Amino acid sequence: MLEDEGPHSAKHIKIPGWKLNEQTFRALLKVLPSVSQLQILQFWQAGLTDQMVISLTGTISLCSGLRVVMLEGNPLPEQTYHHLLSADSLLTHLSLRNNRIGDEGARLIGSALSTTASANKNLLFLNLSFNSIGDEGASHIAQGLRFNRTLAILSLSNNQIGDSGAARLAEVLGEFVLTHEEVVERRKMLLQRTQSDISRKEDKRAANKDGQKPHKNSQDMKRPHSKGGKSRGKEQEVSALEEEEEIVNPLLAPSLYRRDGQLLVPGNSSLTSLNLAGNRITEKLLPLFLALLEVKECECYVKISELMASTDEENTSEQTREDEQAE
Template structure:
């Protein structure tokens, strides 16, 4: 392998934003524009370069890698394989216009999965035949932020991404932000993305700016935010999940403490009084030995004494034998021998127990089963598309429904649901009543800037984006 020209690795310019992406122009305030880097620095920003962000002076403490305009082929993939997994603090990688192909993308994906602290991946300006980007959204993917701008993603690619977000059988549980702006997604592709948002409960920020989405696609995206009717396949899957859950609860187990007397088996009725006394006094395990022994074989509960039954219950609560806590500790010891303690601790802290949204509370209306809408998604960017007042009304209705449901909710989550809607530079007139009403609703819900106009008319009208 011969590399005739080695790229010069330099420290990243301090004037560039930490996210490595240019902010949307409509979201910039005058103070932001005045603090932008000079024009000379902006031009040099797009020149082929390799830049690093370091936590300290140690080169191995790189936390972000930026490669722009430098063509990456199999030779550099080999270098990445040797270097990137060794950077234990690397949490962000930005590859802009590096000429990725199907083969280099597949090899790069294997390397990125070995970077256990990596959370943000930016692959802007890398159109690839077949649109394999959905592989970054697999069910076991650790990435939280993904940017795929200007990759010529069409409706076929949007379908793959939508299926990666969620289906009735699986769902992505880690991705929080997804940027699909400057692509070729139409109403059909927006419908696929909306289908992926039906059962996805982790994505909080979505950008579909500068695409070809009209009223049909905007309506489908808005319908996901409010309660929607389940399809036949979703109803069947819901019944299967409920049946399996009820079957597990009703199955006898030595380590499951009965919740009520009706839950207890007939063989335990004779010892109910003794068990209750042991629970109140807490003296059931006084005479038991504390010495660790091998796991006892499964014995029918009716053959165990009261003291043995109480010991089994204590072990289930404390996790000393056969519990999930023990399994986690064993897996941690195994990973430590492989030098992956950091990855295990991160997964234990960040990955909560996943509950399928299909088992949530539903309502029956006119023979249909309605599931509560997606209130996890808090920000949508649909600027520079082909949306008219029809699509605008769909979002207005969805936001109103979320506000009403939040006020009636028992847990008091008054700010749940969509908090920011960027829908500027579309085809609706700025004088329409729906625009004015939606603008008031979103300005009251936007926690970042209540003075910013979140909706704006078409380019032909005055657009007061920034008001002091």
């Protein structure tokens, strides 16, 4: 279904409730790059296969404006959904609702969100609701959130997540300690950066010694020329900002700090919305999530506090009635 005027000016292509065979799907893939204004692509119960999704991933990169993909009701035996979250993916919104992803699929998706070596840098919204994801799968997703600093909205509603899985998700939202493997990886990255800096300085000195102007890279071209103190101050400020932008992996972020001999990360503050409705989480986890709300006067904090207080009053009243009846 094309929701616009003319096939080449469509912004939203939706294929709902009918099975695509290989021949039809290949034809669709050939057409998609020519739809220059395409922004949203939706498949609902379209009978996609793992190979189709892998092929779709390659085609998406050829669609300049395509940023939203909804692949719902299309369970895949080999769980290849994670290809859509690759580090070089340009998608900003991805819905994988009702695909029977389970814990193994969640593991692959978690690794695609981030590892110590790579991370998805564009995805803002991810819907994983109605996918039979349990505590183990939630832990994999939590692992993927450790070093992802792009994702803002994540829905894990209507899965099978209990208190232990929810606790792992809460853990990465607050400060957390780096593991031994992560500390080792950080040291390697710092060493590589130091060696790279030394190499650039040596190249610059060699060029100056030969009476040649050092080669200017793209970052040097961006920096403003300075003649006075104020300009130099601005140049240093721009340089600092550029260095900040160069930090892709949070393992190298200056916000890391040490406490009691351990290296800690402030936590994932990029994720602003986490939907865990319809899971198997009990009220025991409320204080844990409540503690993550740094601004105690915020509306959300007040509502949760009132709800907990009301529940405590009801439990106390009920216990009192039971005690009176027992007497």
